[in-house]
Every structure is written in C-alpha cells, then in structure tokens.
Amino acid sequence: MLSFDEALKITLDAVPAPEKVRVRLSAALDRVLAETVTARTSQPPFDASAMDGYAVKAASITSNASCEVAFQVAAGGDPGQTLPEGKVARIFTGAPLPAGADAVIIQENAARDGDIVTFSQGALEGQNIRRMGRDFALGDVLAEAGTRLKPAHIGLIASGNNAEIDVFRKPMVALLSTGDELAAIGSVLKPGQIVGSNALLLEAMLARHATAVSDLGHAPDSVDALAENIGGALGSDIDILVTTGGASVGDHDLLAPALEQLGAERLFWKSAMRPGKPAMLSSLNGKLIFTLPGNPVSAFVTATLFVIPAIRKWSGEKVTGLDLIDARLSGSLEANGPRRHFRRANLSLEYGSVIVRPINETDSAHQSSLAAANALLVQPENGPSLSDGALVQVLPL
Template sequence: MIGLDEALALIADRVVPLGTETVPLAESAGRTLAEDLCARSDSPRHAVSVMDGYAVIDAATRPGKTFAVVGESRAGSGFDRTLKPGEAVRIFTGARLPAGADRVIVQEHAERDGERVRFVEGYGPATHVRPAASDFRAGDVLLAAGTRLDPRALVTAGAADRAEVRLARRPRVAVIGTGDELAAPGSAHLEPDAVPESVTLGVAAMVEAEGGTIVARDAAADELAALTRHAGRALDQADLVVVTGGASVGERDFAKPMFEAHGLDLVFSKVAIKPGKPVWLGLARGKVVLGLPGNPTSAMVTATLFLKPILARLQGVRADHAWRRLPLAAPLAATGDRETFVRARWAAEGLVPLGNQDSGAQGPLARADWLVRCPPHHGERAAGTEVMALAF
C-alpha cells in the first residue's frame, strides 16, 4: 500500500496526454489550450475615446473658444483626415480618435450650436483617451498553454482575433457503477434491498466540469462475465474508464477482475488514505482505468484526489493540487494511522469539520466544500489552528 504523494507521482509518470486538435473558437468553451494564444494585433489598434464628446487638439483648445464641428467618429466608422487647430470632431465611446487629436472633451462640457461647439470650464484634466496598444501588443501571449477556456478566458481568446485555437483533445470517459444493490434513482424504493445509484452521477459531473466528455454511464450487477463485457465496451469507447465499487476482497468484488481479460496492468492497488483506501489505478488496452470505492463519500473524495489530476494529465496540464493553508473555525479531532481527509465547510471564521465523517454518508456531501489533509496520527487541533485544505 502506497501513500497519496507516491500515487500522484505514478499518475504523472504513467498517464500521458491524449494529443491536440484545432477547433473553431466558438466551439472551444470549457476546453484546454494546447499552445500559447498570442494576439494578432495591438489592442486597441488605434487611440480610442472612452466617453461620448468631442475630439480636439489639446494645445489648440481653451475654455470659451468656439470650434467648427467638421465630422464625427463612431465605433467602426472613424473620421479619416487629420484634425486641424480650431476643429472638433463629434466622437462616441469606442471610436477611433482622428489623427492629430489627443483629447476628448465630454459632451457635458460642450455647448453645441449647429456646426459650432464651445467648451466650458472644468473639462480637464482627464483626456478620456485609451492609447493604442494600452491593453496588449501584437504578439503578446494573452493565454498560456494549459489555460481552461472559461467564460472570462473566452473573452480574452476572442480579443486575440483568432478564428481557431489549438486545444488538448477532450478525454472520452466511461463510468461504470457496480453492485447488485444498485437501482436507478426513482426506482430503489420499490425493492427492499435496493439503494439509489448515486455515485456515477457525481463522477460524471466531475468529468464534465474538468474538461472531459462522458461517452457512457452504466450500472451493472456483480456478475463477472457481464462485467467483463461492460469493461470491453467501455475500453472500446473511452480514453479513461472509471469503475466504482467492487474493489474490496469479497467473493463478489469484480472491479479489477472485470478488466483482467483485457490485459489489466495495475499501477497501484491501494492507497493509505481515509476515506478511500481501495482506490486503484491500471492500464488496459492502452486506456487508463481508475477504480473508486463504492461508498459515496469515499468515491467523491478519491475522485477529487485522483480523477481530477488524471483528467488534467490527459489534457497535457500539470496535475498539482492547489492546497491552501486555512484556519479552523472549530476543533478538529485526532485521526488514526492513515492520512485522513476530513470533510469541512467554510464559515466566516474558517473551516468547520462536519460532524458525520462516515464514508457512506451522502447527506453531508452537499455541505462539504473543503477537504482538510491530516497526516497519520494527527493530534486534535484547536479552533484557530491553520491546516492544509483542498477545495472539494
């Protein structure tokens, strides 16, 4: 049995990126950049107005003086000749400044009379001009390789003026829940020994949130021949297969045996953590196979610790967890001989460990938003103590 850090090192060593593809920018939301995204041109390309008003030559302008209004400049339709002293151009927010102009006087300080305008006291000192290339210059790296194109990053990507982007190939993931007791949510109450199959729902949602795409999500009873066929179909479809349950040593625990006919090569078979000791990783037919415990809390904790870095690695991204040092808002109980991940919620004063830490508990999962990392034989910690924590 190995520790968490050793298991994560094996993931970094054995899980390789899937490759890249070129995709239209409009279809890239949620995907991961495979190369730096550089600006095609300066932004803004010209000096532009940040207010509605009049563009003038500052040195030729003073309060009370009347100017000839010789045209206008709108966003997308500029004024195309050089401005002369004594002239003004009506200008709107985002419009290109005429050549020669270096100030915009806002319309609140202007008195317009036909084709003449006079400016009143108080229009300075701001020029209300955004200089050319004040945001970025052509060739600047706007988004680094490995960036997830979330809504904010997509705005920046669009500003680079690229119709297509080079992206990491999106991992195709199959999720298989195993167990005779599992029934589809909505039907479990009809059988006395059935429980709702909930874990694969959370795992699939995590996959989608981390940039993967679900190609299959199934639940299957503990029958080895049928599970072996399930495994084969999943390996045909997916780059990564996640199987939940069946990882203990009982006579009907088939999570690993179901892949043996497909050439399973175990990378690790147990990790010295609580919850989640039965988590395992293997390779079969060139595909990654991750086994998660069947207990819901154990499954989601180990998915956070292992599935997320596997998905990152498949997309060519560093898989380091973002541990943070945060204060406790309530006491943290001592733990045993395994590294323990305590579920906690964030309150105004810090982290509050949840009262129910049972590996099968599902009610508290919705309230837990942090995992507190506790070394083996971790003594009780008082409120106010700083601990290492990971967003859950």
C-alpha cells in the same frame, strides 16, 4: 499497503503526454493552451475616443472658445478626412480619432447651438483618448502556453483577432456502475435495493474537466458480465473508465477478477487513506481504469483525489499533487490512525483568517454530510489530537 502519496504518484505517472488539438476559440473555455497566443492586431487598432464629445486640436482650444463642428465620427466609422484648422468634430466613444485632432472634450463641457459649439474649459493633448496599442500591440503575447483559459482569457484572445487556437485535448470519460443492489433513479425500490446515485454524482464532478462523460449504465455482479461491459467500453473511443462498486474483497466484489480476465495491468490496489482505501487503478491498451468504492462518499473522495488530478494532467495542466491550503481549526480533533483521513469540513473566511470546521460524520455512505461540506480536511497518518486554533491543511472542493 501503499501510502496515499505513492498511490497519487502512480496515478499521475500513468497519464500519457497530452495531445495538441486546434479548436475554435468559442470552444476553448477551461482548456489548457498548447501554444502561446499572440496578438494579430493592436488593441485598440487606432487612436480612439474614450468618451462622447468633440475631437479637437488641444492647442487651439481655450476656455469659452467657440468652434464650428466640421463633421461627425461614430464608433465603427471612418473619419475619411482631416480635422480643418480651428474646427472640431463630433465624436462618440470608441470612434477613431480623425487626423489633426489630439484630444477629446467630453460633451458635458460643451454647449452646442446648431453647428457651433462652445467649450467651458480648454483641452490638454491626449485627454480622453485611448492610444493605439494601449492594451496590447500587434505581436504581443496574450496568453502563455500552459495557461488554463478563463472567460477573461477568451475575451483577450478574441480581441487579438484569434479565431482558433492550439490547446491540449481533454480525455473522454465513461462511467460504469456495479452492484445488484442498485435500482434506477425514480424506480420503485424492491427489498434490499438502494438508489444508484454514483453515476450522476461523478458525471457532475467530472463534466467540466473532460471532453465528455458518458454513463454506460449498470453491470450485473458477474465476472463474465463485468469483463464484457468493461471490454466493450475500452473498445470505444474513451480514454478513462471509472467504475463504482466491487472494489473491495467481498464475495461480490468482482471487478479485480474481471480486469484480470481482460489482461489489464494493475497499477495499484488499496492505499492507506480513508475513506476510499479499496480504490484501484489499472491500465489496458493505453487507457486508464479507475475502480472506485461503491459508497458515495468514498466514490466522491477518491474521484476528487485520483480521477480529477489525472484528467487535469491529461488535459495539459501541470499537476504534481493536491492543491492544499492552510487553515485554522475551529473546534478539536482526536488523534488519527495509520491511514490519511480526508474529513468532510466547512471552510470559511472570518475576519481575514481562513477557518475550517470539521463535520462530525465519518460514515462513507452518509451523503447529506457530503452535500454540506465545501472542503476536505486532511489529517496525516498517525497525526496527533488537535485543539482549537491548530494549523491544518485543507483541500477546497
């Protein structure tokens, strides 16, 4: 049986090279930059006032000096004239500094009577001024290629006057549920039925990573029907198909023969992990097919460990493995068996230390324990028993 690391490597190696697309900046959140973005203007594009007050020539202002207000400059306005010698200009935050001025005195240090203003203190050259290009100058790099764009990146790139940018395309994902025991959400359950929740679970997990996630519904337990549904999905514009159920070796686990009927190449089937051992990855015509177990916890874990890393790499991220962190164990753990165990757990920061508490539930159909978790605690293959305070590896969720 493959190790988990081998299965993950096969998954990442199967992802094609990312494709560059041009998008509006408004649609670029969480996308990965395909090209470095530079500033098409300086920020600020002119010397600007940082406060409401008066634009002055610093050398001509002393404490208790009185001056005539020559004109006013508002944000978005153009001074259009030079500050006359010995006079000042009323100015507001963000407004361009008029020629001849080299400082701004805040309005709290000024008393105005008509067109005459008296200052309670002098001025220093450059005070309360945002110099042109102080944030960035024309041509400066705003974000490097390979950056995953956060809201702050979007704001920065917008300030650089970039309306469109080059990013990597996110894949289109489709979901297909299998199993005659599944009933639609909200329906009256018949004997032997359970509610089919995996599609909504996976859609919620994958939506932020993919261009779109479409639910293809439920396919009956028949090799021909499954082959027809899968073939139809792969004939559309999707890049990745994720199925749940039918991944094991029972009489009603029919996805493997259905994929064989379609001529799909099996990249791996089963790896030494728990939960999620029966997960399978296949490919057909450049598209990936993830066959995940039907138990919700197993589906969640295998989607977290295989599907999401594949989508992230498809979208241009540099993904070489799992983003694990170290944490101190609270409590104890028994020795692990031959499969890597991804335990549900709770991660917290306590007095400056990262602490993880395992959830003592290993049933792969137990969803309430999954909802209570915010991390997966990783126990290596044949790992020893662990006592309180042991250093362990954790995958935050």
